[in-house]
Amino acid sequence: xxxQASKTGKDDGAPETRAHHSTAEEPxxxxxxxxxxLFLARPLNLASRLVLLLGVAFLIGSFFFPLWQIRLVAPxxxxxxxxxxxxxxxxxxNNGQHLDEINLLNHYIGMKPIQQADFVEMTWIPFAVGLFVxxxxxxxxxxxxxxxxxxxxxFSYFGLFSMANFYYRLYTYGHDLDPKAAMTIxxxxxxxxxxxxxxxxxxxxxxxxxxxxxxxxxxxxxFAAWLSRKEKTLVE
Amino acid sequence: xxxxxxKTTVPAILGSFLLLGAAGCxxxxxxxxxxxKSAAExxxxxxxxxxxxxxxxxxxxxxxxxxxxxxSMRHIVTIPVFAPFPGKGYGFDDTTRAMLGAYxxxxxxxxxxxxxxxxxxxxxxxxxxxxxxRLARVSLRDFKTKQILGPIPNTSGNHGSSFVTESSEYVLxxxxxxxxxxKGRYAHPSEYxxxxxxxxxxxxVHPETGEMTVAWQILTPPFNWDLASTGKGPxxxxxxxxxxxxxxxxxxxxxxxxxxxxxxxxxxxxxAAERAVAENKFExxxxxxxxxxxxxxxxxxxxxxxxxxxxxxxxxxxRWIVGSGKLQPSTTVVDFEKVLVAVEKKDxxxxxxxxxxxxxxxxxxxxxxxxxxxxxxxxxxxxxxYTSLYIESVVAKWKLPPWTAEEKANLEKxxxxxxxxHYNIGHLVIGGSDTREPYGDWLVAMNKLSAGRHIPxxxxxxxxxxxxxxxxxxxxxxxxxxxDKEPHFAQIxxxxxLSTIEVYPKAENKHPEAVWSMTDAKATRQGDQVKVxxxxxxxxxxxxxxxxxxxxxxxxxxxxxxxxxxxxxxxxVNELNMNVVVDPGETKTFTMKLTEPGIFPxxxxxxxxxxxxxxxxxxxxxxxxxTAAVEKESVExxx
Numbered sequence: 024x025x026x027q028a029s030k031t032g033k034d035d036g037a038p039e040t041r042a043h044h045s046t047a048e049e050p051x052x053x054x055x056x057x058x059x060x061l062f063l064a065r066p067l068n069l070a071s072r073l074v075l076l077l078g079v080a081f082l083i084g085s086f087f088f089p090l091w092q093i094r095l096v097a098p099x100x101x102x103x104x105x106x107x108x109x110x111x112x113x114x115x116x117n118n119g120q121h122l123d124e125i126n127l128l129n130h131y132i133g134m135k136p137i138q139q140a141d142f143v144e145m146t147w148i149p150f151a152v153g154l155f156v157x158x159x160x161x162x163x164x165x166x167x168x169x170x171x172x173x174x175x176x177x178f179s180y181f182g183l184f185s186m187a188n189f190y191y192r193l194y195t196y197g198h199d200l201d202p203k204a205a206m207t208i209x210x211x212x213x214x215x216x217x218x219x220x221x222x223x224x225x226x227x228x229x230x231x232x233x234x235x236x237x238x239x240x241x242x243x244x245x246f247a248a249w250l251s252r253k254e255k256t257l258v259e
Numbered sequence: 260x261x262x263x264x265x266k267t268t269v270p271a272i273l274g275s276f277l278l279l280g281a282a283g284c285x286x287x288x289x290x291x292x293x294x295x296k297s298a299a300e301x302x303x304x305x306x307x308x309x310x311x312x313x314x315x316x317x318x319x320x321x322x323x324x325x326x327x328x329x330x331s332m333r334h335i336v337t338i339p340v341f342a343p344f345p346g347k348g349y350g351f352d353d354t355t356r357a358m359l360g361a362y363x364x365x366x367x368x369x370x371x372x373x374x375x376x377x378x379x380x381x382x383x384x385x386x387x388x389x390x391x392x393r394l395a396r397v398s399l400r401d402f403k404t405k406q407i408l409g410p411i412p413n414t415s416g417n418h419g420s421s422f423v424t425e426s427s428e429y430v431l432x433x434x435x436x437x438x439x440x441x442k443g444r445y446a447h448p449s450e451y452x453x454x455x456x457x458x459x460x461x462x463x464v465h466p467e468t469g470e471m472t473v474a475w476q477i478l479t480p481p482f483n484w485d486l487a488s489t490g491k492g493p494x495x496x497x498x499x500x501x502x503x504x505x506x507x508x509x510x511x512x513x514x515x516x517x518x519x520x521x522x523x524x525x526x527x528x529x530x531a532a533e534r535a536v537a538e539n540k541f542e543x544x545x546x547x548x549x550x551x552x553x554x555x556x557x558x559x560x561x562x563x564x565x566x567x568x569x570x571x572x573x574x575x576x577x578r579w580i581v582g583s584g585k586l587q588p589s590t591t592v593v594d595f596e597k598v599l600v601a602v603e604k605k606d607x608x609x610x611x612x613x614x615x616x617x618x619x620x621x622x623x624x625x626x627x628x629x630x631x632x633x634x635x636x637x638x639x640x641x642x643x644x645y646t647s648l649y650i651e652s653v654v655a656k657w658k659l660p661p662w663t664a665e666e667k668a669n670l671e672k673x674x675x676x677x678x679x680x681h682y683n684i685g686h687l688v689i690g691g692s693d694t695r696e697p698y699g700d701w702l703v704a705m706n707k708l709s710a711g712r713h714i715p716x717x718x719x720x721x722x723x724x725x726x727x728x729x730x731x732x733x734x735x736x737x738x739x740x741x742x743d744k745e746p747h748f749a750q751i752x753x754x755x756x757l758s759t760i761e762v763y764p765k766a767e768n769k770h771p772e773a774v775w776s777m778t779d780a781k782a783t784r785q786g787d788q789v790k791v792x793x794x795x796x797x798x799x800x801x802x803x804x805x806x807x808x809x810x811x812x813x814x815x816x817x818x819x820x821x822x823x824x825x826x827x828x829x830x831x832v833n834e835l836n837m838n839v840v841v842d843p844g845e846t847k848t849f850t851m852k853l854t855e856p857g858i859f860p861x862x863x864x865x866x867x868x869x870x871x872x873x874x875x876x877x878x879x880x881x882x883x884x885x886t887a888a889v890e891k892e893s894v895e896x897x898x
Contacts, residue, residue: 099825120822127797127821131870205870 061256063169067162068254071247075163078243081236082156085110086149088232091189093213095125095224103227106137108189110148110233113139132222133204134196144188151181155240168248175244182237190215302330302726302737312690312751314703315370315384316724319745322365324386324397329690329751330701332726332740340395340404341365341388348829348840348864349404352847358407366390368747369486371423371430373469377491377577377695381756383469385421385430392417394430394462396469399757401842408471412545413440413458419487422693423464425495429529430471432460433500437481441545451509455481458549459500459559461529475536476549477559480612481507482523483516486570486635491695492577494595496530499580501568517586521563521619523611524571524582526598531557553613560602561616564591565626570635570686574644575695579624579659583633583646589626589670590633590646592660597622625662627670629655630677635748637689639729640697643675647684647704653677654687654704654727656734678734680725682708689729690751698751702727702734705746713741722746761824763844770846772816777801789813795828795841796820797868800861803876809883811853815839818846829864832878840865856882 049057067075089107096103104125105116115122126136139145155178162170190212198210211221219226304310310328318325322342326335342364343350350359365388373383383405384397393409394417411417411432419433437455439446446454457479462471482502490497505522508515535541535555541548552559564571564582568591571582580593600606601622607615632650638659639645646655658666658673666672684706690698709723721741728735765775774780774792780801782791789811794801795818807813819828819841829840832851841847863874 117822124823127823205873 063167063172065168065251065256066254067166067168067171067247067251071251072163072166074243074247074250075159078240078247079156079159079163081240081243082152082159085152085233085236088236089114090231090233090237092227092229092231094227096227097223097225100124100224107231109145110152111145113137113142113145128224131204132206132208133201135199135201137196142192144185148185155181168251171244171248175241178237178241178244182241186215298728298735298737301728302332304328304331304333309754311754312698312701313754313757314688314749314751315372316705316742316746316749317367317370317386318743319368319747320364320366320390321743321745322367322388324367324370324384325742325746326402327724327740327742329703330726330737332703332724332738334740334742336402338397338402338404340367340386340397341391341393341407345838346840348838348847351837352839352849354848355404358404360407362391362393364390365393365395368418369421370748370750371421371693372750372752373427373464374423374694375426377425377495379691379694379752379756380427381752381758383427384750385423385471387417387420387432389416389418389435392434394421394432394471396464396471398469400760401763402759405469406471408462408473411460411462411473412547413442413456413476413549414460415442419459419484419500420462422487422489422498424489424498424529425491427464427466429474430462430464431487431489431498431500431527431529432462433484433487433525434458434460435483435485437483448509451481452507455509457481457484457502459484459525459527460547461532473547475532475541476544476547477527477532478549478551479525479559479614484525485568488571488573488580488693490573490577490580490595491575493599494573494577494580496528497595498527498529499571499573499582500525500527501564501571501582503567503569505563517567519566520587521565521584522567523561523616524564524568526560526562526617528558531555557602559614560598561611561614562593562598562622563616563619564593565589570633572636572638573693574638574659575640575692575697579644581636581644581646583629583636585632585634585649587626588631588633589628590636591626592624593622594624594660597624624660625667625670627657627673629657629674634684635686637687637692637702638697639689639699639702640691641699643729645687645689645702645729645734647680647687649683649685649707652680652682652684652706654680654684654702654734656729676733678727678736680704680706680727681712681723681739682706682710686746686748688749688751690753698753700728700730701737701751702729703749703751705749707745709741712739761843762822762826763842765820765822765844768818768844768846770816770818770848772848773818773846774816775818775820782806784811787811791815791817793817793830794820795830795863795874797826798863798870798874800830800863800874800876804879805876806879806881807853808881809853809856811880812850813853813878814848814850816846816848817841819843826867827865828867828874830861831864832861833859835859835878838864853880856880 089109091108093106094103104121107114193213197212213226214228310331312329314327314329316325323340324338328335339347339349349355367386368389370384370386372379381399386395392411392414393407395404396406398405414434415438416435417432418435421430423430434457437457439454440456459477461474463474464471483504485501485503487500501524502522504516506516506518535550535558536548540555541550566584566586568582568584573580578595581590583590601617606618606621608618609616629646630648630651632648634647634649636644636646642659644657644659656676684704687704689702704725706723709720712723722745724740726737728737772792780792780794782805787810789807791805793815821843827842831838839847839849857880859878861876
């Protein structure tokens, strides 16, 4: 007991925990809050900060790669029609001709033409990514565990919102069909990840390098936190 | 005389047949079945796979070019050139209609690929029209006829063309039929020798655009110029033409033009012809600078070649010129290096109307006894020549010089192999034979008689083409295909040499009346001129109702706004004899004078989509307005 008690107040993780368990005078909630405060104030070491800079590189790098790819393959389109989604634009195969072709085919089922102008998220997503770059640089300079928690939460929200938005887009395209169209088909949702059959077309939809960079950014945040898990919080 | 030739050659031919029979047997497989199977496998192109080569056939009097794949020998497409071809809407729109002019046919004999430094560059294919004295250029970028030149002045029967010089500087033309010049002048055929004129022509090819223009002509006696080839290497500035009527006969030609043992072939220095024009040594005739070779030394030399020769073919090195005398059982090999020496030393055996005749014995390397009825020679690039024997129905393989003393003493020894073809072979072709580096793997024999080789087709028979493997020591028959009338010569080029587009890129469309947006598509009237800027796209025409009235001239500018491979649209107008095909990204213009009122449905003729059948519209033609109708009535009774 004595031996353990003598360790109380030390910042060494595990023994400290055991010590608190045995400290009867401090209520559990206060103990939790104190530990949380200590954790959020924990400084980030040099390794964590360097890793965060890598995260910045991932975010900037995401502008150079597509986030998603949709490919449509049919017997008469053996090489496929290809649509690549960047954070700021749609890029279709064969210098954009594949998008014209997709729209041309979609007019038979009464789908609205897919056009860049309708994708309002392609203006705010790049802005958001820029914001995350600044916030990550801020975290690198301020160097507190709390910054990482902020970033993790905000970025996860950003990612999930974008995915939901993407799903909503696809849902709308597949459901908002002109009833006067030549061909009547059941409303559908194009698949987001994986393979799907729509009439004579097989649709393949998969995340691309840009998305992996975003995922990499999240892992960078977790890794940076892990690297500084044993840092001592300075108590004033 | 002729009988004697046949008598002396029959034993030799029989001998060669026996030789061939022996060659056909495979040591390990006496039945030859295994051999045939492996041969078939080599020429088999499985579904989804592609041929290695294009084979461009002249279509003879169909006026077109047939394109097949090699080694499959499958017909892939037809390129319309000199005759309307509804399948491609050729000859209906304003541009192709103007190109064809008043002619509805042509007679394509000799296609020639454009070259750069003696090698195919895959840009253009030139073809001649033996009937109406024209020359056409087809672009291999889109497989379409771009220019038809002619009728060429001072030329009648453009047979000896199209032969392209080493870097496509010129396409050369020989006039097969001599006529009194200028065209339109009357002189009875009995005045043939004095009043009729032969002509050899240089057609300049623009190095960038390919645009052809008549550059100069060389005046000759009325010899009936037949075939030609161009030089390369040491002979790069030269071209060679055979003739078959040095007798200058004008009637009963088959007899009267076959009297001499040798006919004069023309050796033309086209660089010297260029210089003669630059030095003003010409007279204008029908707008063309015509060179009198007796007044411009160095432009033209003659060489006697036996007998009534047909093909004259330069080998890949440019040194050996082989003239095939169809009425003698041998083919004549000329050493061009000796020709240059003879020209230098003025080693002539006479002259004809002021033009020197090269001394035969000084320049001829030998007469190779290939067999009966030699017509044309092709080369494999390994020192072998292949000569078609019309009468014998055989391809003979023989060795080019240099020959050993022993071989020279008995040239039968250089004849290496013979293979039967079915039947009566005309031209034969080896890919790249007229370049510095022939492909040397396949030979296509183009035979004039198919009798009994196919399921019956009534009395009118197709032509046969036979694929022969020439990679080994012995030629091997691989497969046989049939074509419509009537391939003469053909050209083979590696498919990867071509840069062919699959759609016309929108950015390249410079048609002033092209429209790309449905909101721009419209019909407008100015007086009695109706202009329709129309869009064709799966699966509609915009506009699809076009109004006009009797007496109008209506012009459609129809743009296919598709950019997808294979998405061509056609527009056929019922009962108005109009059918135009518009490829993806293309704009075509066609014009019609409306003379009858009524509703004229139009529809897409090229199956384009699931709703192709619905791709249609109406040309609604009202009766003429009252004033116009009165005018019409007042005119009609007098008709």
